[in-house]
Amino acid sequence: MKALHWKSAFSLLAALLAAPLLAGPALADTPKTGGILKFVVPDEPPSFDGHRETTFALVHPFAPFYSTLIRVDPQDPAGYNFVCDLCTGMPKPTDDGKTFTFKIRKDVKFHDGSPLTAKDVHASFQRIIFPSQGVSSARKAQFAMVDSVSATDDETVVFKLKHPSGAFIASVATPFNFIYSKAKLDADQHWYEKNVMGSGPFVFETRQAGALVKGKRNPDYYHKGLPYLDGFEAIFAKTQTLRVQAIRGDQAAIEFRGLPPKSRDDLVAALGKDITVQESDWNCSLLVTANHSKKPFDDVRVRRALTLAVDRWGGSKDLSKIAIVKAVGGIVFPGHPLAATKAELEKLPGYWPDINKSRAEAKRLLQEAGVADLKFTLLNRGVDQPYTIVGTWLIDQWKQVGITVDQKVEATGPFFASLNAGNFDVTVEFNCQSIVNPLVDVSRFRPDAGDQYGKFQDAELIKMHDAMNKTADEAEQRRLMRAYEKRVLEDEAHTSVTLWWYRIIAHRSYMKGWKVTPSHYLNQDLAQVWLDK
Amino acid sequence: MLRYIVKRVLLMIPTLLGAAVLVFVLMRLIPGDVCVLRLATGGGMDPQVLQNCRAEIGTDQPMWVQFWTFIKGLVVLDFGKSMWTGREISEEVGLRFQLSLQVAIMATITAILLAIPLGTISAVKQNTWIDYVVRAFSIAGVAMPSFWLGILIILGILITSKAWFGVSWMPPITYVPIWVDPVHNLSMLIWPALATGYRYSAVATRMTRSAMLEVLREDYVRTARAKGVFQRLIVRRHALRNALLPVITIIGIEFAFLMGGLVVTEQVFNLNGLGKLFVESVSNQDYNMTQALVMLVVGIFAFTNLVVDIFYAWLDPRIRYNR
Numbered sequence: 001m002k003a004l005h006w007k008s009a010f011s012l013l014a015a016l017l018a019a020p021l022l023a024g025p026a027l028a029d030t031p032k033t034g035g036i037l038k039f040v041v042p043d044e045p046p047s048f049d050g051h052r053e054t055t056f057a058l059v060h061p062f063a064p065f066y067s068t069l070i071r072v073d074p075q076d077p078a079g080y081n082f083v084c085d086l087c088t089g090m091p092k093p094t095d096d097g098k099t100f101t102f103k104i105r106k107d108v109k110f111h112d113g114s115p116l117t118a119k120d121v122h123a124s125f126q127r128i129i130f131p132s133q134g135v136s137s138a139r140k141a142q143f144a145m146v147d148s149v150s151a152t153d154d155e156t157v158v159f160k161l162k163h164p165s166g167a168f169i170a171s172v173a174t175p176f177n178f179i180y181s182k183a184k185l186d187a188d189q190h191w192y193e194k195n196v197m198g199s200g201p202f203v204f205e206t207r208q209a210g211a212l213v214k215g216k217r218n219p220d221y222y223h224k225g226l227p228y229l230d231g232f233e234a235i236f237a238k239t240q241t242l243r244v245q246a247i248r249g250d251q252a253a254i255e256f257r258g259l260p261p262k263s264r265d266d267l268v269a270a271l272g273k274d275i276t277v278q279e280s281d282w283n284c285s286l287l288v289t290a291n292h293s294k295k296p297f298d299d300v301r302v303r304r305a306l307t308l309a310v311d312r313w314g315g316s317k318d319l320s321k322i323a324i325v326k327a328v329g330g331i332v333f334p335g336h337p338l339a340a341t342k343a344e345l346e347k348l349p350g351y352w353p354d355i356n357k358s359r360a361e362a363k364r365l366l367q368e369a370g371v372a373d374l375k376f377t378l379l380n381r382g383v384d385q386p387y388t389i390v391g392t393w394l395i396d397q398w399k400q401v402g403i404t405v406d407q408k409v410e411a412t413g414p415f416f417a418s419l420n421a422g423n424f425d426v427t428v429e430f431n432c433q434s435i436v437n438p439l440v441d442v443s444r445f446r447p448d449a450g451d452q453y454g455k456f457q458d459a460e461l462i463k464m465h466d467a468m469n470k471t472a473d474e475a476e477q478r479r480l481m482r483a484y485e486k487r488v489l490e491d492e493a494h495t496s497v498t499l500w501w502y503r504i505i506a507h508r509s510y511m512k513g514w515k516v517t518p519s520h521y522l523n524q525d526l527a528q529v530w531l532d533k
Numbered sequence: 534m535l536r537y538i539v540k541r542v543l544l545m546i547p548t549l550l551g552a553a554v555l556v557f558v559l560m561r562l563i564p565g566d567v568c569v570l571r572l573a574t575g576g577g578m579d580p581q582v583l584q585n586c587r588a589e590i591g592t593d594q595p596m597w598v599q600f601w602t603f604i605k606g607l608v609v610l611d612f613g614k615s616m617w618t619g620r621e622i623s624e625e626v627g628l629r630f631q632l633s634l635q636v637a638i639m640a641t642i643t644a645i646l647l648a649i650p651l652g653t654i655s656a657v658k659q660n661t662w663i664d665y666v667v668r669a670f671s672i673a674g675v676a677m678p679s680f681w682l683g684i685l686i687i688l689g690i691l692i693t694s695k696a697w698f699g700v701s702w703m704p705p706i707t708y709v710p711i712w713v714d715p716v717h718n719l720s721m722l723i724w725p726a727l728a729t730g731y732r733y734s735a736v737a738t739r740m741t742r743s744a745m746l747e748v749l750r751e752d753y754v755r756t757a758r759a760k761g762v763f764q765r766l767i768v769r770r771h772a773l774r775n776a777l778l779p780v781i782t783i784i785g786i787e788f789a790f791l792m793g794g795l796v797v798t799e800q801v802f803n804l805n806g807l808g809k810l811f812v813e814s815v816s817n818q819d820y821n822m823t824q825a826l827v828m829l830v831v832g833i834f835a836f837t838n839l840v841v842d843i844f845y846a847w848l849d850p851r852i853r854y855n856r
């Protein structure tokens with residue numbers, strides 16, 4: 001498990017670098033118990049089932065009710081270390097890295113008073129990895145390396161893998177992997193879509209459709225002394241203006257997803273020391289994908305010209321002032337050991353330091369492909385941040401090389417319907433992941449990924465990704481990742497990464513114990529949060 | 534009168550049926566699929582699961598079967614489950630209906646309290662400074678969108694609370710029924726009621742003024758004046774009662790509109806009302822929910838019109854419905 005050691009070393013480095021930033025009064029303060037945390041959530045999930053849903057709108061109000069087998073270290077949520085939640089110790093893989101044995105705590109109870117055992121953990125992962133017919137599991141594909149899951153007794157869960165995988169532990173730690181009651185699942189596999197009953201730090205109290213979800217402190221929580229809060233209210237508020245006003249008017253302490261720079265500045269100007277700002281690079285990248293099944297986008301020269309025309313380095317400086325994007329990066333989360341360095345990036349098309357040279361090459365390629373006066377429609381999602389803002393910027397970038405682009409903005413529903421049906425020329429889309437785990441995150445670029453909208457085939461790319469997942473050697477992983485990245489962004493130019501998202505959280509200063517993470521899915525059980533009122 | 538009411542109620546049936554056909558067809562003309570939305574947002578989707586989803590909510594059925602199911606449900610007032618959340622529509626609509634009804638009632642009361650006295654004074658004092666002020670007030674109300682006024686109200690509260698009390702305060706953004714916590718309830722709903730009630734009152738004020746001006750020129754008013762009846766009595770007993778007929782119509786239409794049409798204002802104040810649910814159900818392609826809401830709003834309009842007609846008879850004894 002060299003990969004894990006490497007991750008630990010990176011976390012240590014990250015922690016050392018971040019220490020001066022984090023060593024503020026929040027760490028020195030002693031947590032206080034009591035109080036109700038109110039926060040706003042921009043959307044409401046269709047169901048309450050974490051195994052089925054993919055949206056942050058499920059995690060923010062419902063994660064506090066559930067336990068997970070393992071998780072990102074809540075003391076260092078921005079890092080890459082995994083610790084136990086329900087298990088007693090992080091397992092050491094056996095059988096040449098193919099078997100993981102988790103020992104389950106004996107002191108855990110579901111909120112209905114029934115004991116939580118290895119059988120519940122087994123039933124939950126069985127549902128996630130091998131869902132029965134009619135059950136929807138959004139993360140089934142992440143566990144393609146798992147051969148079987150079993151509960152050998154009430155305290156032991158064993159995962160057997162088909163091959164060693166550096167992605168397995170991070171997949172287990174995904175915050176959507178709530179542990180459900182086996183008894184409830186046995187009675188009805190769909191029970192958790194409309195009901196809530198977990199073993200997490202908060203007990204479900206009430207839900208008003210379209211309005212709010214309330215939770216109260218779990219007095220029997222197994223992590224002793226936690227949670228600090230008496231309860232929480234997750235308030236659904238769709239408009240961003242209202243969410244910002246709610247924080248300003250103290251009807252809510254925080255919105256966990258993120259705010260644009262202007263809202264941050266408004267809140268700071270209005271509230272001064274009463275507002276605290278935390279920021280982080282975000283494990284979401286905004287992609288531009290051409291529909292390979294449509295001419296002339298079946299021609300790699302045209303796809304490469306599209307990426308060569310875009311000035312990412314300049315765009316980062318300007319767009320980061322108005323939109324939730326900032327870092328320039330390849331397919332891997334910027335700053336991660338597996339990510340391309342600046343020098344490596346600058347060799348890829350679209351990242352060259354000289355934008356004039358890059359655009360000249362784009363024009364040459366378009367000329368060569370016989371589409372010097374290319375015209376197309378850019379399909380975009382009707383969400384300002386960051387989609388339509390970046391989309392408008394892209395149109396201007398393409399104009400610099402003589403490409404004429406119309407933008408077609410669709411609401412989320414029709415947008416995804418168009419993507420799935422392949423009704424577009426070029427689209428702006430995204431790759432948002434929870435735990436920073438590049439081996440899993442870049443599976444999004446595989447031709448067989450469920451959400452690969454470019455409609456391309458590339459057997460070589462699959463082989464490269466499989467090879468990367470089967471090796472635990474970090475140097476080899478890095479070498480393979482560069483080759484994989486080059487194939488995605490240059491050789492085949494299947495898709496291109498514009499800019500990585502940037503997460504800005506502005507919260508009431510009385511809310512303590514919460515740290516920003518590179519994902520809006522992480523660190524949301526609220527057990528560590530307390531109010532200094 | 535009873536015969537008239539029965540006749541009107543029976544006439545509502547073809548209206549409701551027409552609306553049912555229209556909403557059923559229109560919803561299916563919008564591109565998209567609720568199952569694609571439920572399963573595909575932010576991730577991939579298994580074709581088998583997609584098929585299961587369609588089978589579960591019935592969108593894999595032939596169109597005529599879907600229509601027949603809808604009509605059967607309409608007859609017994611059972612609209613089934615939301616295609617988006619899987620929950621009973623009655624459960625989803627219940628709390629929101631309560632909130633929307635309260636806002637509509639509060640806005641109507643605000644409008645009546647403003648519009649009738651102002652419209653009357655404006656007509657009686659025609660072309661005086663009072664008339665000019667009232668007209669400016671009402672024109673501003675018509676011109677100003679209520680959601681914009683709502684935003685101004687919230688910003689005003691935030692700024693003045695900070696200036697006067699040192700802390701920024703804004704109205705609550707979660708709904709509590711009035712019998713549970715009247716202070717919380719009213720401090721949340723009074724502002725949207727004022728914002729919408731002002732626009733509503735502006736329309737009604739102008740209508741009251743013009744109706745009053747017309748009635749005040751009628752022969753019977755002149756006769757009353759000639760008989761020496763006090764001006765106040767003429768206005769209250771003879772003119773206003775007759776002038777209120779078109780005003781009542783406007784109030785009825787606006788009330789019905791407020792029940793489902795406050796889409797943007799609801800978002801400004803985070804009101805979990807029927808308008809917000811309407812927009813969400815359309816964008817989620819939730820046919821069942823949209824159909825139920827359209828039928829509810831059509832029903833409210835039809836009922837409100839019936840009530841308005843009954844008011845007509847009460848206000849103007851010359852109107853006889855049983856002829």
